Amino acid sequence: MTRIPFAVMISGRGSNMIALLRAAEDEDFPGLPVLVLSNKPDAGGLLAARAHGVPSLCIDHRVFKKDREAFEREVDAALRAAGAEFVALAGFMRVLTPWFVHRWAGRLINIHPSLLPKYKGLDTHARAIEAGDAEAGCTVHYVNEGVDEGTIIDQARVPILPGDTPETLAARILPREHELYPQALKQALMQMPVR
Numbered sequence: 001m002t003r004i005p006f007a008v009m010i011s012g013r014g015s016n017m018i019a020l021l022r023a024a025e026d027e028d029f030p031g032l033p034v035l036v037l038s039n040k041p042d043a044g045g046l047l048a049a050r051a052h053g054v055p056s057l058c059i060d061h062r063v064f065k066k067d068r069e070a071f072e073r074e075v076d077a078a079l080r081a082a083g084a085e086f087v088a089l090a091g092f093m094r095v096l097t098p099w100f101v102h103r104w105a106g107r108l109i110n111i112h113p114s115l116l117p118k119y120k121g122l123d124t125h126a127r128a129i130e131a132g133d134a135e136a137g138c139t140v141h142y143v144n145e146g147v148d149e150g151t152i153i154d155q156a157r158v159p160i161l162p163g164d165t166p167e168t169l170a171a172r173i174l175p176r177e178h179e180l181y182p183q184a185l186k187q188a189l190m191q192m193p194v195r
């Protein structure tokens, strides 16, 4: 089986990234991680990637000031230099421009901690609790020009329990993210458009 080289983009602790790298340790997994890229030098996930033996790189977006495309051109060049053919965003906290999204169309996915289309953007756990929802969850979706708006690949659900806080709810959802993301990445890789 030919394994598709993929990259993971992070901004923080990278627990979802680790779940993807662990899944890819199975040689039957259809993807092979070739790069973990962070826009933040202090992202804990960079060290974790190194511990897994996957090349890691930081491209600090602050260097590019307000020029988002200049930042993304550098990211795009690094992804291509690493041989990546697919990108999974995992807690990557920068909105990507249409230029980047079009370049990676059909080959760029993200995980979001809500049952999309509900609660795009930030503070998803607090918003689900405040709305009185009976359940919450997480979604893996393709990335398009909108924020958290692309075609949904898969979702996982958890109950919202009496007395939940954003923290307790996030702690219930996160392990489900770690199960869902590798499965959804596998599915997306197997459906990847031929280039």
Ligand code: GRF
Binding pocket: 010, 012, 013, 014, 015, 016, 017, 090, 091, 092, 111, 112, 113, 138, 177
């Ligand atoms: C996760 O909840 C993910 O859904 C969201 O940001 C968080 C990142 O966590 N996009 P981690 O860095 O993967 O631990």
